[in-house]
Amino acid sequence: MRWWLLAVAAALSGATGVARAQGVDPLDARLETRDAERFAQLWHDSDGAPDAPALQRNYLDGASDGVAVFTPHRIESAANLAAAIAAEPEIYRDAVERCLPWAAQTSDELRATYLGFHGLLPETELPRVSLVVGANNSGGTAAPGMQVLGLEVICRLSSDEQQFRDIMRRFYAHETVHTWQDIDYDSLGPVASGIANILAEGTADYLAWLVTGRVPDPARDAWARQHEDFVWGEFAKDVAAYHDPSLNDAGRRAIARRWTGNAGHPPEGWPSELGYWVGMRIAEGYVANSGDRHAAIRELLTLDDPMAIVQASGLANRIAPTAR
Template identity: 30%
Template sequence: MPKPLRSMVLLAALAAPVFAHAQPQRGPEIRIDDVTRFYALYDATGGHPTVEQIQNDYLAKGTQSLSEFAAARRVTAQRIAEQLASDPAMYENAKQCLTALPAVKRRLVATFRKLSSLYPQARFPPVAIVVGRGKPVGITNPAGVTIGLEALCSADVMNPNREDRFVHVIAHEYAHIQQRAPTDFEKGDPNATVLRLAMAEGVAELIAQITSGNVANARHAEWTRGKEAQIEGRFVREMDGTDLSDWFFNYRKGSDEPYDLGYWVGYRIAKSYYLRADDRKAALKRLIELDDPKAFLAQSGWTPGMQLPASADGGD
């Protein structure tokens, strides 16, 4: 089959609707208009679209999700063109993740159905897949979840399996949609303590595991094995501070050093509470709606270095 025809067939398959609107399959629309339009332009220009083409044929014609993503994370045509020039492999490799999207969408049907059954109050704004400037992996706001295809596709340090990576990361980000307490803070905000951020991200990791089968960052388990007491003892000493640098957003490109360990500690605190609960559905509701991390910590049953089962249902 000629290459242009293969691309057209692929894009058509990706654009096919997957989610039914009828109950009980509650779930969001998953938008891929932007990513398919970008790669149509990418293929038509041999992988070298100009700044003007990126602006006129991609960004200017974008969905609301792309517009909000671009505004929030300073994604411009110039920046995309510069990233394409400096790291062309990132965008070429991301085409491989295009082929995983239909399977991702099918698996997310079950993920969102489970979220809806466990938390009937769940809201389902859209999930959008877009192309950006290599970062961020995604953003979450009340309007929905937006994922940068090229950024998440290259984040194999989180999980080597592309399909799993997309499913679990989207499940994590969608948990943030449900949370009541703020999860996004300006730099220097005194409310942005290590504990508060750990609980926000840790609860999202637990919900991802419960609904999709695993946490977003599968590497934390191996990085922390045998070091639980050491890591969590330090966490207790630093949890009331606002210096997040050792616990969050500290991945260094090309490094295999552990990062974002605050996610992992928060996940274990949330998991300790969830597994001890007689009514896990009620426990999940409280986790989603918690707004006093310090009080919750005291009631969670968590202690530094405690042993916890690997799965969210209590099994090994």
């Protein structure tokens, strides 16, 4: 588990005085909108121009667990949030006036998604889901027992209500998987850790595909299948580069950024977050080739040996070298 998730888990169970969620009944699942509604009230009260002190006092202070999860690396601070709002106020106006009323109506999508997960992995605890307003830099993240979605980003991606509902369901499914993942990156070598990061995102997309019946990001999927030889060739080249003992941490981060963490800023000519697609295909192959598909899916949530997963996926010949 990444270090910042440990910090968030501690906050949820200690500093906030709220214990980790014990699991949501899929039939009772609902989107928690309190934080987004508090932001909307502040937006209206400030005529669409809340400053940092007002955001701190009337939004960040007294917020729910969702804002606590979303603050590190996303909201960051009241000053950062105020700057994001001032830079693109129309994005926030659209989120408050157009998409927030839609969001409140997506509990049907959430319940359907959770019923699918309950059938697939009945022993897992389903997380709470919180809707917040962030600094226009993230559509969603997860911590143990909770997933948190960024209203302004999802709204920005949505041209109409149906697309908004579809994207919300995709996020519900993808981020749920992240709440279950418990990956010890520190115990993996640099190559295996890089593969594990790709597989973590790909597994979330693969399981989202299973429970929703729709491939996440169909446009990315279509592009990648049309350019499949190119994609695997570029990925194999970067895996080989990771094996270079002279490669430093900055070099590894630059390679990783070609595949994940580049939403809106991918390599020229590529769709965003192409590593999600690579990881999804590896996860799909691993489960398809397994004698026990349910056990294989559970193994994808821990990734104790990501290189073994690559080897068993049927795609190892496209991702050489795969040595540790």
